[in-house]
Amino acid sequence: MRQLVRAAHIGPSLAVVALATLLAIADGLPAQRVLLVALAVLAGQLSVGWSNDLLDEARDRAVGRSDKPLASDAVARRTVLVACVLAVVAVVALSFACGWAAGAVHLAAVASAWGYNLGVKSTVWSWAPYAFSFGGLVVFVSLADSPPQWPPWWLPVVGALLGVAAHLLNVLPDLDDDERTGVRGLPHRLGARLIPRVAAAVLLAATLLLALGAGIGHPASLVGLAVVVVLTAAVLLGRGRVPFVAAVLIALTDVVLLLAAT
Secondary structure, eight states: OHHHHHHTTHHHHHHHHHHHHHHHHHTTOOHHHHHHHHHHHHHHHHHHHHHHHHHTHHHHHHTTOTTOTTTTTSSOHHHHHHHHHHHHHHHHHHHHHTOHHHHHHHHHHHHHHHHHHTTGGGSTTTHHHHHHHHHHHHHHHHHTSSSOOOOOTHHHHHHHHHHHHHHHHHHGGGHHHHHHTTOOOHHHHHOTTTHHHHHHHHHHHHHHHHHHHHOTTOHHHHHHHHHHHHHHHHHHHOOTTHHHHHHHHHHHHHHHHHHHHO
């Protein structure tokens, strides 16, 4: 069971579930609906994580990824396949339990993430599924309310920008292994040196949009903007791992601001 959980990319999966749950709480959804949103997002993330390892098994074996349970034979392929199918069934049921409109949006976001796994990640459009899925997550949570509510236009755009930055930073540790197996998405074309800088620029744009959307005079907006400006300077001027760490901290700051703005 532990290896099956590892194969689901459980760390990033739980981070997305936590973000959706906090957004639902910030939107004032009732407790039962918050739970439904969390379970739907968890099922979707599990299906995405397991499908990723199933589709990448041959590539992971080729580069000796001992951290991948499938590639290291720590878990049977059939077990992961059955779990993935069950997760797909669960995400359909749980998504529509949040409402037809909300369910349709969430399933589109999950399908987008599957599209990334199925090959978009090897193209210059590798950022697009992340943008669509993270933006869609914000819309899904709002539509899960009763009655359904459309978020202000800038909130899904901020979610999309956060998704692009997450993609850039998430791929950074795997650049060499990906190159060896023919995966050349946008981050691979940018290279390790440019990735933190491009991610910081994207996150700075998200911060500015959040500040404008929430009201530039809002104390949280001003503090967040000041923090991001300092961290952006660290990305541009830092050496070694400093740019990467600073970019991650910008992303965390933006998530806090996103929650404060909802």
